[in-house]
Amino acid sequence: MNSLGDFVLVSAMLFGIGIYGLVTKRNALRLLFAVEIMINAANLNFIAFGQYAPFAGGAATVSNALGQTFVLFSIALAAAEAAVILAIVVVAYRLHQDVDVSELKSMGG
Amino acid sequence: MMVVTVGSAIVALEAEEIVYGAIGLAGSLFGVATLFFLLNAPYVAVFQIAVYIGAVAVLILFTVMLVRQEKWAKEVKPKSLTRVAGILTGLAITIALALAVFAANISGLVNLSNSATYVDIGQLISTSDSPVLELLALVLAASVVAALTLSKVERREEQR
Numbered sequence: 488m489n490s491l492g493d494f495v496l497v498s499a500m501l502f503g504i505g506i507y508g509l510v511t512k513r514n515a516l517r518l519l520f521a522v523e524i525m526i527n528a529a530n531l532n533f534i535a536f537g538q539y540a541p542f543a544g545g546a547a548t549v550s551n552a553l554g555q556t557f558v559l560f561s562i563a564l565a566a567a568e569a570a571v572i573l574a575i576v577v578v579a580y581r582l583h584q585d586v587d588v589s590e591l592k593s594m595g596g
Numbered sequence: 597m598m599v600v601t602v603g604s605a606i607v608a609l610e611a612e613e614i615v616y617g618a619i620g621l622a623g624s625l626f627g628v629a630t631l632f633f634l635l636n637a638p639y640v641a642v643f644q645i646a647v648y649i650g651a652v653a654v655l656i657l658f659t660v661m662l663v664r665q666e667k668w669a670k671e672v673k674p675k676s677l678t679r680v681a682g683i684l685t686g687l688a689i690t691i692a693l694a695l696a697v698f699a700a701n702i703s704g705l706v707n708l709s710n711s712a713t714y715v716d717i718g719q720l721i722s723t724s725d726s727p728v729l730e731l732l733a734l735v736l737a738a739s740v741v742a743a744l745t746l747s748k749v750e751r752r753e754e755q756r
Contacts, residue, residue, distance in 0.1 A: 491705055494631060495697045497598045501605055501624075503690030508609040511682035516660065520608045520621050523652070527628045530644075537712070538635045539705040552712035555640050556720045562640075562647050563732055567739035569652045573659050574746040 494535040501528035515576045515586040519569065526565045530558045597634070601627030615660055622653035636711035 501524055508521030537554020580586055604627060607620030625648040632641035721729055 491702050491707075492698065493598065494635065495702070496694055497601060497631065499690045499693040499697070500602050501628075502693060503686035504602070504605045504609065505686075506689050507682045507686030510685050511678050512609065514614070516614055516656070517609060517617065519656070520617060523621060523648075524605050524608065524624060527625060531628055531631060534632055534635045534637050534640060536705075538637070538708055539702070540708055551708055552716035552720050555637050555712050556717055556725055558637075558640050559643060559717070559721070560725075560728055560732055562643060563736065566647050566652055567736050569655065570743050571739050571746075573655060574743040577659060578746050 491535055491539045494531060498528045498531040498535070501525070501531070513587050515572075515579065515588050518588065519572050519576070523565065523569065526561065530561055533558045533561070597627055597630050601631065615657070618653065618656045618660055621656070622649050625649055625653060636708075639714055639717060 505521045505525030505528065508517060508524070512518055512521065533554045537551045540551070576586055601624055604620045604623035608617045608624055609620075611617040611620055625644065629641045629644040629648075632638075632644060
């Protein structure tokens with residue numbers, strides 16, 4: 488527990504679950520869930536590899552903060568993406584009465 | 597905690613009711629936040645809880661519950677062949693990623709005792725990463741405008 492390998496393993500499992508969701512699900516909201524899970528897997532990798540380094544001290548502190556900074560940006564981007572996708576889903580539902588992405592042949596409205 | 601994180605992610609995708617799926621997603625995001633705490637990143641962990649669970653998960657829940665009708669519950673079951681293919685793909689990618697990382701001899705990496713402070717993060721954001729910050733501000737503003745425009749078009753449709 489709590490070694491770098493564990494965190495990387497959890498990240499890989501989350502990414503695999505996200506891929507599984509993207510492949511099998513046809514509901515637009517489930518696809519959004521899958522994408523969010525995959526984004527979180529990537530963020531977890533950033534933080535984990537920022538905390539672990541080949542050597543301790545010195546310049547390693549900078550790379551540590553860099554990983555966390557990237558994750559902050561990534562979280563903000565994911566929030567914006569979720570807002571836009573939810574708006575699209577609501578509009579698609581109003582237009583087509585359905586959120587099944589295989590039924591949405593045209594988004595022209 | 598890792599079991600909770602992965603288990604909630606599976607619940608998020610496999611729950612019958614999509615509302616329970618949204619709650620499972622929130623649980624998974626919370627699990628990732630606790631992993632951030634374990635990795636000496638409390639600032640990012642609190643940010644994750646505030647933004648993801650406070651905003652995104654609640655936004656999804658409200659969207660699901662406010663606009664929910666019978667059709668939302670009726671979800672097309674994927675064919676068993678698709679499901680098996682999906683499980684195989686996910687497993688293969690998980691195993692490939694894990695093998696690739698463990699083949700890189702990560703045991704040579706040590707846990708840094710000194711973690712990044714708020715000052716470090718703030719300095720990075722406001723100096724070398726400031727173009728990213730400004731670009732991110734533009735993207736956020738654009739996404740807000742896009743969401744508002746989409747919902748405005750929809751309201752005009754209603755009035756017709």
